[in-house]
Amino acid sequence: MSRKTFQRLSLDVRRRSLMEATLTCVARHGLHGASVRRITEEAGVTVGLVRHYFGSKDDMIRNAYAYLVGQLTAQASESARATEGTPEAKLASFLRANMTKPNMDEETVSLWATFIGRVRHDPGFAEIHRDGYREFLNVLEILIEPVLIQHGCPYSVTICRNHAIALNGLIDGLWMEGALNSGLYAQDILPDLITGAAERLLDLPAGALSAPDIALQSTQHPTQQSKPS
Amino acid sequence: MSRKTFQRLSLDVRRRSLMEATLTCVARHGLHGASVRRITEEAGVTVGLVRHYFGSKDDMIRNAYAYLVGQLTAQASESARATEGTPEAKLASFLRANMTKPNMDEETVSLWATFIGRVRHDPGFAEIHRDGYREFLNVLEILIEPVLIQHGCPYSVTICRNHAIALNGLIDGLWMEGALNSGLYAQDILPDLITGAAERLLDLPAGALSAPDIALQSTQHPTQQSKPS
DNA sequence: ATTGAAATTATTCAATTGTATAACAGTGTG
DNA sequence: CACACTGTTATACAATTGAATAATTTCAAT
Numbered sequence: 001m002s003r004k005t006f007q008r009l010s011l012d013v014r015r016r017s018l019m020e021a022t023l024t025c026v027a028r029h030g031l032h033g034a035s036v037r038r039i040t041e042e043a044g045v046t047v048g049l050v051r052h053y054f055g056s057k058d059d060m061i062r063n064a065y066a067y068l069v070g071q072l073t074a075q076a077s078e079s080a081r082a083t084e085g086t087p088e089a090k091l092a093s094f095l096r097a098n099m100t101k102p103n104m105d106e107e108t109v110s111l112w113a114t115f116i117g118r119v120r121h122d123p124g125f126a127e128i129h130r131d132g133y134r135e136f137l138n139v140l141e142i143l144i145e146p147v148l149i150q151h152g153c154p155y156s157v158t159i160c161r162n163h164a165i166a167l168n169g170l171i172d173g174l175w176m177e178g179a180l181n182s183g184l185y186a187q188d189i190l191p192d193l194i195t196g197a198a199e200r201l202l203d204l205p206a207g208a209l210s211a212p213d214i215a216l217q218s219t220q221h222p223t224q225q226s227k228p229s
Numbered sequence: 230m231s232r233k234t235f236q237r238l239s240l241d242v243r244r245r246s247l248m249e250a251t252l253t254c255v256a257r258h259g260l261h262g263a264s265v266r267r268i269t270e271e272a273g274v275t276v277g278l279v280r281h282y283f284g285s286k287d288d289m290i291r292n293a294y295a296y297l298v299g300q301l302t303a304q305a306s307e308s309a310r311a312t313e314g315t316p317e318a319k320l321a322s323f324l325r326a327n328m329t330k331p332n333m334d335e336e337t338v339s340l341w342a343t344f345i346g347r348v349r350h351d352p353g354f355a356e357i358h359r360d361g362y363r364e365f366l367n368v369l370e371i372l373i374e375p376v377l378i379q380h381g382c383p384y385s386v387t388i389c390r391n392h393a394i395a396l397n398g399l400i401d402g403l404w405m406e407g408a409l410n411s412g413l414y415a416q417d418i419l420p421d422l423i424t425g426a427a428e429r430l431l432d433l434p435a436g437a438l439s440a441p442d443i444a445l446q447s448t449q450h451p452t453q454q455s456k457p458s
Numbered sequence: 459a460t461t462g463a464a465a466t467t468a469t470t471c472a473a474t475t476g477t478a479t480a481a482c483a484g485t486g487t488g
Numbered sequence: 489c490a491c492a493c494t495g496t497t498a499t500a501c502a503a504t505t506g507a508a509t510a511a512t513t514t515c516a517a518t
Contacts, residue, residue: 004466031260047506051507110347116346162418162422168406202429235496266475274497280478
C-alpha cells in the first residue's frame with residue numbers, strides 16, 4: 001500500500017486550485033454541503049492542505065468568495081474597456097455583458113447568492129461584499145458620466161451616483177432572476193430589455209444605447225469628447 | 230430527573246412555530262449552521278418533532294422557504310391594495326413599501342439570498358421560487374397597466390410584461406443591496422430613488438409617482454378611470 | 459549524489475450531524 | 489375517572505464534520 005504520489009505546486013497555483021474547488025463545491029452542494037473533504041477531493045488533494053494554505057475552512061471560503069467577486073467585477077469592467085467607440089457603446093457593452101454568458105451564469109448566481117446570505121453575520125464577508133459593490137458602482141459611474149454629459153442631461157456627482165445605484169440595482173435584479181431562468185420568459189430578451197430600460201433610466205433618447213451598430217459608428221463619429229490634437 | 234413539561238399544540242401552530250424557528254436559525258447561522266438541534270431549541274421543543282411534523286430536516290426547510298416567500302409577496306401586495314387612490318399612488322406605494330421596513334429588512338434579505346442559492350440544485354426550491362416570482366410579476370403588471378393607459382403610453386401585453394420584468398429587477402436589486410446596507414449611501418434615499426427611477430423606466434412625466442401627496446389628491450382627482458355612476 | 463526544508467499525505471480525535479426508536483405524558487372521550 | 493390516542497420527550501446510533509498531529513515525499517540547493 002503506497003502513498004499517493006503528488007506534485008509540489010507553487011503557493012499561488014495551489015491556493016487558486018483550492019479556491020476554485022471550493023467555489024465548485026459551494027455552487028453544487030451549498031455552504032452546508034461543501035465539506036473540507038469534498039472540496040479537497042475536488043481539488044485532487046488531501047484534507048491537510050486546507051490547514052496548510054488557509055488557517056481553517058472558514059478562511060478558505062472567505063478567500064474563495066473574494067476571489068469570485070474579484071473575477072466578476074474584473075470580467076464586467078473588461079468587457080466595457082475592450083469595447084472601443086462612443087461612451088454609449090461602452091455602456092451598452094457593459095450592460096449586455098451582464099445579461100449574457102459567461103457573466104450571466106446560473107452557477108455563478110447561485111454562488112453569489114449563497115455568499116450574500118452570509119454577509120450579514122460574517123464581518124469578513126461583509127467587507128468583501130462592500131468592496132465589490134463599491135468597485136461596481138465606481139465602474140458604472142465612470143461609464144455613465146460621459147454619456148450624460150454628451151446628451152446634455154442634467155449632471156452632478158449626486159445625479160451620477162444615484163443613476164449608478166439604480167442601474168446597479170437593475171443589473172443585479174435582472175442578472176439574478178434571469179440567470180435562475182424560472183422559465184417565465186426567454187433569457188435572450190434580456191440584453192435588449194436592459195439597454196432599453198437603461199436608456200429610459202438615464203433619460204436618453206430612445207435608441208441611444210440600443211442602436212444595433214453604435215460600436216461601428218463610434219470611431220469616426222464627431223460626438224466624441226473633442227480632442228484638439 | 231423529571232421530563233420536560235410540554236403542551237400539545239395544534240398541527241398548524243406547531244408547524245408554523247417550527248418553520249419560523251427554522252427561518253430564524255437559517256438567517257442567523259446560514260443553512261449549514263441551522264441544525265435540527267438548534268432549530269428545535271429555538272422553537273422550544275425537542276428534535277423528535279421534526280420527524281413527526283415534517284418527514285425530514287430538508288422537508289422542513291423547504292416548507293419554511295415557501296412560508297417566507299408567501300409572506301413576502303403577501304406583504305408587498307397588501308401594501309399596494311391598502312393604498313386608496315390613483316393607480317400612480319398604488320404603484321408608488323408598492324415601490325416604496327419594498328424600500329422600507331418591514332419589507333426591506335436585512336435579515337429577510339439574508340434569508341432570501343441563502344435560499345436563492347439552493348434554487349439551482351434543489352427542484353423543490355426551484356418550484357417555490359418560480360411560483361413566487363410569477364406572483365410578483367403578476368402583481369407588478371396589474372399595477373403598471375392602468376398607469377400606462379392613463380398616461381397614454383404605448384401599451385401592449387408585451388410592453389407591460391417587459392416593464393414588469395425590468396421594474397422587478399430594479400426592485401430586487403435595490404432591495405438586496407439596500408438592505409445589506411454596505412454603508413456606501415444612506416438607506417433612506419431609496420424610496421425617492423426608486424420612484425424617480427420607475428417614472429423614467431415607464432416613461433411617465435417627472436413627478437408622476439414622486440409627488441408628495443398623490444395619495445391625497447386621489448379620491449376626487451378627475452384623472453381616474455371614468456366611472457359613470 | 460546528498461541534504462534539508464516544507465509541501466503533501468495519512469491518520470486520529472472529539473464534536474456535531476440527521477435520523478430512528480422507545481418511553482412518556484398531555485388531552486379529549488367514554 | 490379510566491381509557492386510549494398521539495403529541496412529545498428522551499436516548500441511541502452511525503455517519504460526517506473540522507481540526508490537529510505525525511509520517512512521508514518531493515524538489516531545489518549544494
